[in-house]
Amino acid sequence: MELTLTRPDDWHLHLRDGNLLAAVAPFSARHFGRAIVMPNLRPPVTTTAAAIAYRESILKVMPSGSQFDPLMTLYLTDTTSPNEIKLARESGVVYAVKLYPAGATTNSQDGVTDLFGKCLPVLQEMAEQNMPLLVHGEVTDPAVDIFDREKVFIETVLGPLVQKLPQLKVVMEHITTADAVKFIDSCSEGTVAATVTPQHLILNRNSLFQGGLQPHNYCLPVLKREIHRQAIVSAVTSGSNKYFLGTDSAPHEKWKKECSCGCAGIFNAPVAISLYAKIFEEANALDKLEAFTSFNGPDFYGLPRNTSKIKLIKEPWKVPECISFPFGEIVPMFAGQMLDWQTSS
Numbered sequence: 001m002e003l004t005l006t007r008p009d010d011w012h013l014h015l016r017d018g019n020l021l022a023a024v025a026p027f028s029a030r031h032f033g034r035a036i037v038m039p040n041l042r043p044p045v046t047t048t049a050a051a052i053a054y055r056e057s058i059l060k061v062m063p064s065g066s067q068f069d070p071l072m073t074l075y076l077t078d079t080t081s082p083n084e085i086k087l088a089r090e091s092g093v094v095y096a097v098k099l100y101p102a103g104a105t106t107n108s109q110d111g112v113t114d115l116f117g118k119c120l121p122v123l124q125e126m127a128e129q130n131m132p133l134l135v136h137g138e139v140t141d142p143a144v145d146i147f148d149r150e151k152v153f154i155e156t157v158l159g160p161l162v163q164k165l166p167q168l169k170v171v172m173e174h175i176t177t178a179d180a181v182k183f184i185d186s187c188s189e190g191t192v193a194a195t196v197t198p199q200h201l202i203l204n205r206n207s208l209f210q211g212g213l214q215p216h217n218y219c220l221p222v223l224k225r226e227i228h229r230q231a232i233v234s235a236v237t238s239g240s241n242k243y244f245l246g247t248d249s250a251p252h253e254k255w256k257k258e259c260s261c262g263c264a265g266i267f268n269a270p271v272a273i274s275l276y277a278k279i280f281e282e283a284n285a286l287d288k289l290e291a292f293t294s295f296n297g298p299d300f301y302g303l304p305r306n307t308s309k310i311k312l313i314k315e316p317w318k319v320p321e322c323i324s325f326p327f328g329e330i331v332p333m334f335a336g337q338m339l340d341w342q343t344s345s
């Protein structure tokens, strides 16, 4: 069996920097036309000037002949100025601003401590400039159970934000719950949307503990119960244009995952397209796959859809156990397992 799709884009990707960037970027460039590149480096990408420099370093490591187009983002802080948003818009290379609640996830130390108290003028400027806000949607209050942090974020931050600034474009990133689906479905089309990762569509929280602790299935927001997984599968396969592909591929070196305090993040770039195809096939919804992978994202961002195509063939392949590069090793999602779909180049 074969499927031809308009080339997909990845609307949520961590490319890292330095040696790791060079090692992982080709895995995304192989399949995706464009990617929204997350700014959570150390130090974070907080200015347009830094975003331009980061974009250059990404383009430098691209395989020759690659058309891959990195769409840059700024990391919102308590002190980001409205003027920085103007510069970002004028640059033509910054496509969004990312909200990390301080302490919510990897490299979020410099994130926002009080969105409504500190960031309202910037958010107003973003609404005016039609600059989307991308949201890691979890509260950081240690008193809130980790499995409830997305739900509480919707109730206490996202809901009120959408009420306060109804013109602001918002993407709730990597949604994991039925609560998020309900919220997104209730919002107005073209203004609020969500990305969905392969891991949250294919795994539930049992996968964290299956046969022992599984660090390579650990990401944030953490995997949830099966009923939540089913709700997001229904959402993406429903044909709604509010949901689109965002892998959240987030590589960490093997030693940083397999240790006494492992990092959150799953490296799924090599398997993401295969997994999305598997999910849509199992839901009898392969006819809805292309809108999710290739149409809904650019339509939301107001960008043209890609014109080139990729071909998927149903032919089993084994995911490598480990990907080695000159300075280390990374374990991909589904390492050592068989998958049905692969792309033919």
Ligand SMILES: NC(=O)N[C@@H](CC(=O)O)C(=O)O
Pocket: 014, 040, 105, 106, 136, 218, 219, 220, 221, 248, 250, 251, 264, 265, 266
């Ligand atoms: N998803 C993750 O578990 N980790 C991401 C950060 C993020 O997207 O929250 C990372 O940068 O490692």
Ligand SMILES: [Zn+2]
Pocket: 105, 136, 173, 174, 220, 221
């Ligand atoms: Zn996140």
Ligand SMILES: [Zn+2]
Pocket: 012, 013, 014, 038, 248, 250
């Ligand atoms: Zn992410």
